[in-house]
Amino acid sequence: MTKxxxxxxxxxxxxxxxxxxxxxxxxPEGVPGEDSVYVEIADKTGNKVANETVTRITNVxxxxxxxYEAPEELASGSAIIVCPGGGYNILAYDLxxxxxxxxxxxxxxxxxxxxxxxxxxxxxxxxxAPLQDLQRAISVVRANAANLNxxxxxIGVMGFSAGAHLCAMASNSFNNRTYPANDAMDxxxxxxxxxxxxxxxxLSGDTAFQLAPELQVSERTPPTLIIQAExxxxxxxxxxxYYYALKEAGVRAxxxxxxxxxxxxxxxDTGSVVNSWPDxxxxxxxxxxxxxxx
Numbered sequence: 001m002t003k004x005x006x007x008x009x010x011x012x013x014x015x016x017x018x019x020x021x022x023x024x025x026x027x028p029e030g031v032p033g034e035d036s037v038y039v040e041i042a043d044k045t046g047n048k049v050a051n052e053t054v055t056r057i058t059n060v061x062x063x064x065x066x067x068y069e070a071p072e073e074l075a076s077g078s079a080i081i082v083c084p085g086g087g088y089n090i091l092a093y094d095l096x097x098x099x100x101x102x103x104x105x106x107x108x109x110x111x112x113x114x115x116x117x118x119x120x121x122x123x124x125x126x127x128x129a130p131l132q133d134l135q136r137a138i139s140v141v142r143a144n145a146a147n148l149n150x151x152x153x154x155i156g157v158m159g160f161s162a163g164a165h166l167c168a169m170a171s172n173s174f175n176n177r178t179y180p181a182n183d184a185m186d187x188x189x190x191x192x193x194x195x196x197x198x199x200x201x202x203l204s205g206d207t208a209f210q211l212a213p214e215l216q217v218s219e220r221t222p223p224t225l226i227i228q229a230e231x232x233x234x235x236x237x238x239x240x241x242y243y244y245a246l247k248e249a250g251v252r253a254x255x256x257x258x259x260x261x262x263x264x265x266x267x268x269d270t271g272s273v274v275n276s277w278p279d280x281x282x283x284x285x286x287x288x289x290x291x292x293x294x
Contacts, residue, residue, distance in 0.1 A: 022067035026136045032179040050268035058118050063133035066113040068101040074108035076292040079135050081112045085161025085182040088126040089119040095266040096160035132179040134170045135190040143185040156194035164200030171195045172216050193291040195224040199263050204238035217245040223252040225284045227277045229261030256280045
């Protein structure tokens with residue numbers, strides 16, 4: 001049994017820590033490809049969303065997951081790894097992370113908040129290091145499914161903006177683990193069982209009417225729900241292209257398209273109809289069997 005499994009198992013069985021304190025380092029023996037030291041920064045002075053500040057985290061050099069275990073009386077046995085957005089330069093850590101995890105807990109879903117490496121690493125694709133972190137997170141969660149009281153066949157990913165692009169990458173790159181196997185947990189599949197993309201970014205290529213070349217959609221791409229507003233001008237087409245690619249590959253796909261809403265609203269009330277998207281997501285969770293249909 002590895003140190004990471006022992007640490008995770010101890011925290012989950014002692015019951016002495018709050019959800020926000022159940023933090024697991026993904027690469028305790030060393031982060032792949034990192035040769036620089038990053039001093040993490042959290043900033044709450046940026047733009048507000050729905051009149052509330054947004055905590056922006058950057059300089060992440062030690063990727064981790066935080067476990068938000070569903071209340072025992074509500075637990076469905078499903079789990080979702082949540083990936084905040086931020087252009088692969090920062091993480092909107094409360095708006096698209098902590099607040100989302102607490103909402104999922106209310107539905108009986110165990111949430112796992114991923115703190116992946118940002119900002120973009122020099123001379124590497126924008127998603128290279130974050131994809132390593134997400135693949136590792138999926139395998140670690142699946143390896144510890146029994147300890148977490150979840151079904152290893154019901155582990156999905158959910159992302160916002162750049163975090164949604166990251167989830168799409170994980171949904172299509174699971175046959176190629178992007179870092180050298182670290183320990184026994186990496187023997188567990190890094191394929192998500194389902195995928196929820198909220199105002200995704202970067203899904204289209206430089207040429208019109210095509211996907212980004214790194215997204216190789218196939219019939220094994222997991223069932224996917226896309227949430228998108230039409231006036232999110234920089235990203236509307238890429239969501240449509242991705243939906244079309246899923247359809248053509250025979251993947252179960254859903255898309256809720258709103259006329260207004262913009263980008264970067266998270267779960268907060270910005271006064272737009274798009275703020276009803278969590279209700280549509282809850283319907284989807286029921287349809288695919290993640291939570292009770294009653």
